[in-house]
Amino acid sequence: MHAGICAEGVKGGLPVPAERCWRVEDYRLDLTLDCGQAFRWSGQGRRWQGVVRGRWVELEQDGPCLRARVCDSGSDWSWLEDYLQLRVSLAGVFRTFPPDRHLEQAVARWRGLRLLRQPFWECLASFLLSSSKRIDQIRQVIERLCRHWGDPVPVPTGHQPAWSFPEARRLADVPEARLRTCGMGFRAAYLQQTARRVLEQGWEQTGPPGRNYAESRALLMRLPGVGPKIADCVCLFALGFMEAFPVDTWVARVLRERYFGGRPVSPERLAEFGRAYFGPWAGYAQQYLFHDRRSVARTGVSSGAV
DNA sequence: TTCCAGGCCATCT
DNA sequence: AGATGGCATGGA
Numbered sequence: 447m448h449a450g451i452c453a454e455g456v457k458g459g460l461p462v463p464a465e466r467c468w469r470v471e472d473y474r475l476d477l478t479l480d481c482g483q484a485f486r487w488s489g490q491g492r493r494w495q496g497v498v499r500g501r502w503v504e505l506e507q508d509g510p511c512l513r514a515r516v517c518d519s520g521s522d523w524s525w526l527e528d529y530l531q532l533r534v535s536l537a538g539v540f541r542t543f544p545p546d547r548h549l550e551q552a553v554a555r556w557r558g559l560r561l562l563r564q565p566f567w568e569c570l571a572s573f574l575l576s577s578s579k580r581i582d583q584i585r586q587v588i589e590r591l592c593r594h595w596g597d598p599v600p601v602p603t604g605h606q607p608a609w610s611f612p613e614a615r616r617l618a619d620v621p622e623a624r625l626r627t628c629g630m631g632f633r634a635a636y637l638q639q640t641a642r643r644v645l646e647q648g649w650e651q652t653g654p655p656g657r658n659y660a661e662s663r664a665l666l667m668r669l670p671g672v673g674p675k676i677a678d679c680v681c682l683f684a685l686g687f688m689e690a691f692p693v694d695t696w697v698a699r700v701l702r703e704r705y706f707g708g709r710p711v712s713p714e715r716l717a718e719f720g721r722a723y724f725g726p727w728a729g730y731a732q733q734y735l736f737h738d739r740r741s742v743a744r745t746g747v748s749s750g751a752v
Numbered sequence: 753t754t755c756c757a758g759g760c761c762a763t764c765t
Numbered sequence: 766a767g768a769t770g771g772c773a774t775g776g777a
Contacts, residue, residue: 579773579774587774631774632771633772712766712767
């Protein structure tokens with residue numbers, strides 16, 4: 447591959463499909479890619495471009511047909527099927543929820559919103575940079591981070607250039623002052639120190655060696671800059687612990703409003719409540735409540751229109 | 753200007 | 766354990 451241009455559909459001189467379709471049910475790509483769980487997707491309408499595990503991807507949904515284009519002549523799509531969690535039955539997830547008027551309302555409005563399975567380091571680093579920032583600004587910071595220290599990845603001619611997410615080993619050597627040029631402020635020290643720790647412990651590919659949710663969460667929380675909320679995001683979005691229930695300002699707000707009569711309750715107690723009340727797939731409930739509460743705040747409307 | 757954002761940490765009771 | 770202020774940066 448050369449100069450950022452991909453040899454589309456060619457492998458060893460033979461044409462190979464660089465495109466693939468899946469039939470999907472209860473899947474809404476727009477909500478899934480734009481709800482704030484992942485920060486590197488850009489889209490116009492129903493067509494989205496991003497980089498997953500160092501590969502440029504374009505996704506497009508047409509009803510039950512989900513189409514992917516890649517700039518890579520490989521025939522293995524498991525990395526993308528895993529990322530998109532195509533095998534999860536959303537109806538099966540909803541069946542585990544308790545009868546709850548408010549959650550049912552959020553599910554009715556945003557049905558098709560899915561949780562992705564993201565690479566560990568990208569997820570951890572991204573949410574390290576998320577603290578006390580708005581989602582659109584997190585996107586900006588991560589974009590600059592990738593442009594500075596990611597590797598350019600091949601894209602089809604005519605598309606915007608793209609970069610991979612920088613590896614921990616790359617960021618571990620970048621002086622904190624240089625990281626700050628991306629606009630990450632005080633989070634630069636956390637990112638740098640955590641990159642080193644992840645590298646030392648050999649966690650970059652696998653994540654921490656916890657054998658369950660509680661162990662993994664506790665190990666993550668020993669990293670600098672990682673508290674309960676960020677640890678839960680990584681557990682949920684990268685490690686596949688679907689009972690993890692991240693409590694941020696929006697989720698705290700909606701839980702206190704709807705389940706605690708507006709009384710003050712600590713985030714850790716809210717997280718505990720969320721896991722116990724919503725069950726083994728509480729993380730999905732969290733994402734629906736998060737998105738619903740944030741949408742109401744943005745549009746001021748409680749209709750399901752997007 | 754002032755306030756606040758997908759928090760965390762050090763430093764107090 | 767629980768409550769407070771500080772931390773960078775930028776947009777409303």
